[in-house]
Amino acid sequence: VPSPRALSTTLLPEDIELLRQTCWDFAENELKPIAGAVDRDSVYPGDAVKKMGEMGLMGMVAPEELGGAGMGYLAYAVAMEEISRGCATTGVVMSVNNSLYLGPLLMAGNQAQLEKWVAPYLDGDHVGCFCLSEPGNGSDAGAASTTAIDRGDKWELNGAKAWITNGYESEAAIVFATTDKAKKHKGISAFIVPKPTEGLSLGKKEDKLGIKGSSTCVINFDNCLIDKDCLLGELGQGFKIAMKTLDAGRIGVAGQALGIAQASLECAVAYSQQRHAFDQPISKMQTIQNKLADMECRIWAARLTNWHAAKLKDEGHNFTKEAAMAKLMASETATYCAHQAIQVLGGMGYVNDMPAERHYRDARITEIYEGTSEIQRLVIAGNLLKEMSM
Amino acid sequence: MASLRVLVGCKRVIDYAVKIRVRPDALGVVTDGVKHSMNPFDENAIEEAVRMKQKKVVKEIIAVSCGPTQSQETIRTALAMGADRGIHIEVPKGTEENLQPLAVAKIFAKLVEKEKPDIVILGKQAIDDDSNQTTQLLAGILEWPQGTMASVVEHSDGKLKITREVDGGLEDISVNLPAVISADLRLNEPRYATLPNIMKAKKKKIEKMSPEDLGVDVTPRLKVLKVVDPPVRAAGDKVPDVATLMDKLKERGHI
Numbered sequence: 304v305p306s307p308r309a310l311s312t313t314l315l316p317e318d319i320e321l322l323r324q325t326c327w328d329f330a331e332n333e334l335k336p337i338a339g340a341v342d343r344d345s346v347y348p349g350d351a352v353k354k355m356g357e358m359g360l361m362g363m364v365a366p367e368e369l370g371g372a373g374m375g376y377l378a379y380a381v382a383m384e385e386i387s388r389g390c391a392t393t394g395v396v397m398s399v400n401n402s403l404y405l406g407p408l409l410m411a412g413n414q415a416q417l418e419k420w421v422a423p424y425l426d427g428d429h430v431g432c433f434c435l436s437e438p439g440n441g442s443d444a445g446a447a448s449t450t451a452i453d454r455g456d457k458w459e460l461n462g463a464k465a466w467i468t469n470g471y472e473s474e475a476a477i478v479f480a481t482t483d484k485a486k487k488h489k490g491i492s493a494f495i496v497p498k499p500t501e502g503l504s505l506g507k508k509e510d511k512l513g514i515k516g517s518s519t520c521v522i523n524f525d526n527c528l529i530d531k532d533c534l535l536g537e538l539g540q541g542f543k544i545a546m547k548t549l550d551a552g553r554i555g556v557a558g559q560a561l562g563i564a565q566a567s568l569e570c571a572v573a574y575s576q577q578r579h580a581f582d583q584p585i586s587k588m589q590t591i592q593n594k595l596a597d598m599e600c601r602i603w604a605a606r607l608t609n610w611h612a613a614k615l616k617d618e619g620h621n622f623t624k625e626a627a628m629a630k631l632m633a634s635e636t637a638t639y640c641a642h643q644a645i646q647v648l649g650g651m652g653y654v655n656d657m658p659a660e661r662h663y664r665d666a667r668i669t670e671i672y673e674g675t676s677e678i679q680r681l682v683i684a685g686n687l688l689k690e691m692s693m
Numbered sequence: 694m695a696s697l698r699v700l701v702g703c704k705r706v707i708d709y710a711v712k713i714r715v716r717p718d719a720l721g722v723v724t725d726g727v728k729h730s731m732n733p734f735d736e737n738a739i740e741e742a743v744r745m746k747q748k749k750v751v752k753e754i755i756a757v758s759c760g761p762t763q764s765q766e767t768i769r770t771a772l773a774m775g776a777d778r779g780i781h782i783e784v785p786k787g788t789e790e791n792l793q794p795l796a797v798a799k800i801f802a803k804l805v806e807k808e809k810p811d812i813v814i815l816g817k818q819a820i821d822d823d824s825n826q827t828t829q830l831l832a833g834i835l836e837w838p839q840g841t842m843a844s845v846v847e848h849s850d851g852k853l854k855i856t857r858e859v860d861g862g863l864e865d866i867s868v869n870l871p872a873v874i875s876a877d878l879r880l881n882e883p884r885y886a887t888l889p890n891i892m893k894a895k896k897k898k899i900e901k902m903s904p905e906d907l908g909v910d911v912t913p914r915l916k917v918l919k920v921v922d923p924p925v926r927a928a929g930d931k932v933p934d935v936a937t938l939m940d941k942l943k944e945r946g947h948i
Contacts, residue, residue, distance in 0.1 A: 318895045321769055325886045331947070359888030372888035 314610075315381065317404040322374075323381045327522035329358070330389025338390035341516035342661050345508075347472055348393045348516055355393070360386065361400050363407060369422045375617035376554050380609050386414025388566045391665035392516035394540035394559040396430065396580030399468045402552035403673075407477045407493055407544050411536030420475055420495050432473035434464035434496075435545050441466075442678050444479075444545060445488030449524060451480035458494060458533060460502070460524040466672070470505055471518035474498050478524075479541045492540035497534045503528030513664030550623050551616065552673050553630035557609040559569020560633035561602060567637070567644035567662040568598045574648050574657070591647055598640045621655055631679040634669035641666040696847070697870070698753045699742045701776065702801065703735040703777040704759050705767040705789075709808040719919050721790055731767045734816025736774075736883040737876035741846060742814055743775035744881060750802075750848045759797055761786040765899060772894035773886035779899035780804065784911065787852045796904070796911035798830035805835060810871065811895050812853070817842050825905060830876035838868035841875040880903040 315323065322594030333351055339579045341348050355361055365371025372378075379401060387394030408421050409530030432624050440446040449462025460480055467476070475497045494504060536544055572595060575586035585591050609632075612625035641663040644653030652659040670676045707713065708728040716723050730741075745751040756771035758764040759782040768779035782800055784792055805813065818825035825841075832839035840846070840855035844863070847854040857864045858877050886894075906909045932938045942948045 317766065317769060318891055320889065321766070321773055321886070321894070322891050324770070325773070325891065329885050352886075357887065363888065367889070372886060372892065374892065378888075586762055 315377075316469075318471055319378050322378055323385055325358075325362070326382045326385035327388075329355070330385050331340050331436055333363075334386065334389025334393055338392070339655070339658065339661070341390060341392050342513075342653070342665075343515075345515040347518060348390065348396070349472075351390070351393050352396055352430070353427040355386070355424060357585040359428045359631070360397060360420070360424075361430070362425030363401055364576040365405055365421055365425055369417055369480055370425050371421075373568075376551065376613040377610060379552050380558045380613040383555045384562040384606070386563065387562025389562075391559060391563050391662075392514045395468055395514050395517045396472075396554065397453055398555040398559055399432060400424065402555045403433030403548060404469075404473075404475070404477060406548040406551055407433075408495070410547060411493065411540065411544050411644055412523060414537065415532065416495065424475065429474050430469050430472055431475045431477065432465055432467050432469040433548070434476050434478040434540040436445065436464065438463055438465045438521065442675055445491070445542060447479055447491055449478070449480040449482055450484075451482050451484070451494060456531060457528040458531065460496070460527040461495065462524050463506075464522045464524075464623060465529050466509075466519055467522050467585040468672075470520035471508065476503075476522065477535065478522075478615060479545055480524075482538055485492060486539060488542040489539050491545075492538050493541040493544045494529060495535050496527070498522075499534075500527055500529060504669045512667055514612035514668055515655075547565055549673055550626050553679075554609060554613050554616065556611075556669060556673045557605065557626075557629040557633035560630075561609065561667070562663050562664065563666045564598070564602050564605070564633070564637040567640040567659065567666070568595070570657065570659050570662065571595060571598065571640075571644040574651065578648075578656040585647075594643045594647060595642060595658070596641055598636075601632070601636040601639060605629060605636045605691060608632055624683055627674070627679040627686075628683040630669075630674065631676055631683065634666075634676060637669050638663075638664035697745070697751045697811040698755070698808070699745065699751050700755050700757060700801070700804060700808060701735075701738050701740060701742045702797075702811045702813070702815040702827070703734045703756055703758050703767050704816070704819050705729050705758060705764045706732045706819055707738045707941065708735060709820055715920050715922055717920065720917055721920055722784050724790075729763065729767075731770050732816050732819045732821075734818060734820075734876055734878065735879045737817075737878060738814040738816050738874075739771045739776060740881045740883040741843075741874075741876055742812075743884070745848065746775060746847075751812075755780060755810065757804060759781065759792055759800055759904075760784060762790045768899050769795040769894050770886065771803050772899075774884060775890065776897075778897055780873050781899050782907070783901055783902045790821075792911055793913050793915055794824045794826035795830055796909065796913060797827050798834055800904055800907060800911070801908045802834045803909055805831075807907075812871060813837075813873045815873070815875050816906070822915045824921075825875075828873050832873040835871075835873065838872045839874070840866060840868050840872060842877045843874050844879040845878050846874060846880065849930050861883055884912070 325492050360370035362371040363666045365375045367373040424431050439498045452459045478494045478496045479491055482492040504510035509519040575591050576584050578585050612622050612629045615622035648659050651657050708730040714723045742754045754776040754781045756768050756776035758767045815828045828841050842858045843855050844858045845856035851870050853868050855866050
C-alpha cells in the first residue's frame with residue numbers, strides 16, 4: 304500500500320526533503336518487495352545494500368574527500384526512517400555501517416586508517432561491524448573483559464564479543480578491548496580488526512525474533528594478532544569513542560524504529576479502510592480511530608524529537624540527552640504501533656500474509672540494542688538533573 | 694564530441710499512487726495537502742537526456758517546469774538526476790490547472806528561441822490531464838520534426854533514430870536535428886538520485902520567470918465545465934442465449 308504522506312517542506316530543508324522522497328521511492332520499489340523474503344528466509348539483502356552504496360546511503364556522513372556523501376545527521380535520520388520503513392533488516396545493515404563502523408573511524412582515525420578502512424566501505428559491497436558487548440556484559444560496557452596485549456610488533460586480542468550485527472558479512476570490525484585493567488574503563492582502547500584474521504572466529508548465526516536477514520553472532524578472539532597501526536585513537540580512549548559513537552548511533556536507530564512504526568501505522572490504516580464489520584469499514588469506529596490517533600501522535604512526537612537531536616548535532620551542540628530521548632521514544636513507539644497494528648488487523652495480524660507480525664518482531668530489538676531503554680532513561684535523567692540543578 | 698544541448702520538460706503532478714478525490718465545487722480534483730511528484734513520463738525524459746550526456750552526445754541539459762512555486766522541487770529532482778540547470782516558469786498558485794498544452798507549447802517555443810537547444814524532450818503526456826498534445830503543438834510551432842511515444846532514441850551524425858510505440862506495434866523513424874521528442878515509459882528506467890547529486894543540485898542554478906516575461910498569453914482556451922467521478926460499475930445481466938441478448942440490446946436502445 305503506497306503512502307501518499309505529503310510532508311510540508313517547511314519542516315525539512317529542500318535538499319533533505321528531496322533525499323527523503325528519493326529514499327521513499329527506493330524503499331517502495333526495491334525494499335518493500337523483498338522484505339518478506341528477507342525475513343522468512345533470513346537472507347542478507349546484498350543487492351539492495353549494493354544499490355544503496357551506489358546512491359551514497361552506506362556512507363552518508365563520511366566526508367566527500369573519502370568518497371562519502373558528506374551529509375549531516377538530519378539527512379541520516381530521515382534516510383534511516385525511509386529505508387527501514389521498507390525493510391527493517393536493510394535499515395540495521397545501513398545503521399551499523401554508518402554509525403557504528405564509520406563513526407569511530409571518522410572520530411578517531413588517522414589519515415592512513417581513513418583511506419584504508421573508510422573509503423572502501425562506502426559502496427555497499429564492503430561493510431563493517433562494531434564489537435563492544437560481550438557474553439558477560441552489555442549495558443555494563445566498562446566491564447569489557449576482552450584484552451589487547453602489546454606484543455612488540457603486534458597487538459594480541461583475546462576474548463569474545465557478542466551480538467555483532469553484520470558479523471558474517473563484515474570485512475572489518477571495530478573492537479574495544481582492555482589494554483590496562485587497572486585503569487578500569489579508562490584502560491579500554493579501540494582497534495580496527497580486519498576480517499578474516501587468524502585467531503578471529505565467528506560463532507553460529509543467532510536465530511533471532513526479528514531483523515532476520517541481518518547476521519548476528521559471537522566473534523571469538525584467540526591470540527588474534529593485528530598490526531600495531533590497527534590501534535584506533537589513543538590508548539585508553541576506547542570507552543569515550545564507544546560512548547560518543549553510541550550517542551550518534553541512537554539517532555540512526557531512532558530512525559529505524561520510526562520506519563517500523565510508520566509501516567505499522569500504514570498497514571493498520573489501509574486494513575481498517577477495507578475491512579468491514581457491522582456494515583461499515585472499521586476505520587469509522589471509535590476504538591479503531593483511538594488507536595490510529597495514538598499511533599500518529601507517538602510517531603510524530605518521536606520523529607520531531609529525533610530531528611531535533613539531529614539538528615543539535617549538526618549545529619555542533621551537545622545532543623546526548625535529546626538523542627537518548629529520541630531513541631527511547633522511537634523504540635517504544637515502534638513496539639506500541641506494531642502491537643496496535645496487529646490488534647487492528649485482528650486474526651490477519653497474526654499471520655504472515657500481512658506484514659504486521661513482521662513489524663512486531665522487527666520492532667522489539669529497537670528497545671534493546673545501542674543502549675537499552677533503561678540505560679536511555681538513566682542518560683536522560685542524568686542530563687536533565689545537571690541542566691535543572693541550581 | 695559532446696556538443697548537443699537538450700531542453701527537457703518536467704511537470705509537477707499529483708503522485709500516481711494517490712487516491713484522487715473530486716473537489717466539492719466539481720471543477721477539479723483536490724490538490725491541497727496531496728502528495729505531488731514529477732510526472733512519470735517526464736522522469737523518462739530526464740533520464741534519457743542524462744544518459745545521452747553520459748554517452749557524451751549531450752553537453753548541457755536544461756530542465757524546465759511550468760507551475761506554481763512548488764514546481765521548483767520538481768526541477769530540483771531533475772537537477773539531482775543530472776540536469777545542469779533549471780528554468781522555472783512560475784504561475785500564481787491555483788492557476789496551474791488552467792495552464793493548457795497550447796500555452797505550455799508556446800512557452801517552450803519562446804525558451805527554444807532563447808536557449809537554442811538541439812533537442813527538446815518532453816514526457817509523452819501528463820498523468821493529470823492525459824493530453825498528449827504539448828510535444829506535437831511545440832513541433833508545429835517550431836516547424837521541427839517530432840518523434841512521439843519514443844521507446845528507443847539513438848543519435849548518429851546529427852540525426853536521431855527513433856522507435857515509436859504506435860497502435861500497430863513499433864515504428865522506426867529518422868529525424869534531423871533539431872527535433873522534439875516525447876518519452877514513453879519503456880524508453881528507459883529512471884535512476885534514483887544519488888546523495889552527492891542531491892547535494893550538488895542545491896548549488897545548480899534555477900532561473901525564474903513568468904509567462905509574461907516571455908510574452909506568452911496563457912489564458913486558457915478550454916473551460917472545464919464539470920469534473921465528476923466515473924460512474925460506479927453496475928452489476929451486469931446474464932442471458933441464456935444470443936437471441937435474448939439481441940432482444941435486450943434492442944430493448945435498451947443500444948442497437
